[in-house]
Amino acid sequence: MKRSKHTHGIQSGEPPASAPMGDTGQSMNTAPSEAARRSGGRLAMSWHFVCHLLAMVIAMMVGMGLFGLALWVFGEPPGYSNLLVEYGLMGAFMAVTMVGWMRFRGHSWWDGGEMSVAMLVPMLAPVALVELGVAVPGFTEGSLMLISHVAMIGGMVALMLYRFERYAHASHGRHGQEAPSPALTSVMPKRRRPSLPDADGYPHPR
Template sequence: MPTPTHTPSAATAHAEPAHTTHHLSAKKLTLHFLEMVVAMAVGMVALHPVWTLVLDAVGAPGLMHDPYTGALIMATNMTVAMSAWMKVRGHRWRPIVEMGAAMYLPFLVLFVPLALGLIGEGALMLWGHVLMLPAMAAAMLLRPHEYAHC
């Protein structure tokens, strides 16, 4: 006589994978976040000399030292490397653009208090980088399914 098999109820079957998926998603989101931070750092280090050479060659080395263009160049360096890594990881262009916006938005917001003399260049760089982290997290939380496959 065959033994009866236990079939989980629909509520139990649905609840278990959701808990596991949520746990794995949080882990994957954290891993992706850390990968993006590493890619940003690589971009800053690797691309800074390229900008220096190009700006020297065109006679505009001062652009690197101007707080506005310097911040935008740094955000570009981070965005290029991060975008390349996201593309390698199989992301679509829309999330890549959103993550790139997270690199620029903090600096753009901070340009206002800088122009008004409320903050200095050091604060611009410090807070621009600090505010990138929650901006990146917000971009990821906007589309968590995008990062589930990472």
């Protein structure tokens, strides 16, 4: 009889068992997917941010069109020769359509008022300087339309960056009610439906 030879407890003729890779290989495979997921999330938030800004700008352009239509139908109101009155009325029409769009998208009235302030204050600041005759290089009545609108968009972008988490998501609830976060809904108690009496008179859950 031939006796099999052993080398350190391993029988000859059998392939040596491969050592387990442990958690190293798993962590190497998980790290790229996690980084890709985070990168995709940041890109999606940036895209929603830009789309939100463009949608509000389009809504304000609609308001400006309605303002021009009102002037054509009803004529210029008293005091319209004052630049603050002219740009103030224009800004009011633009703010109304913008807030209406924000409400449709699910923002609260507070969000709409906050955005209106961020829009109107930078817009009317250069108008007041020109109207009061303050000498500022480049600030003239002819260049005021461009300067005021650039300042207006800048104020809106500044507020949106300050409230980035609020404006970088696709949905905001409906009719001004913010949707609860998943972490909150997981701990919220579920409402039980009232029990109805059975045929034998004993209540049973629905």
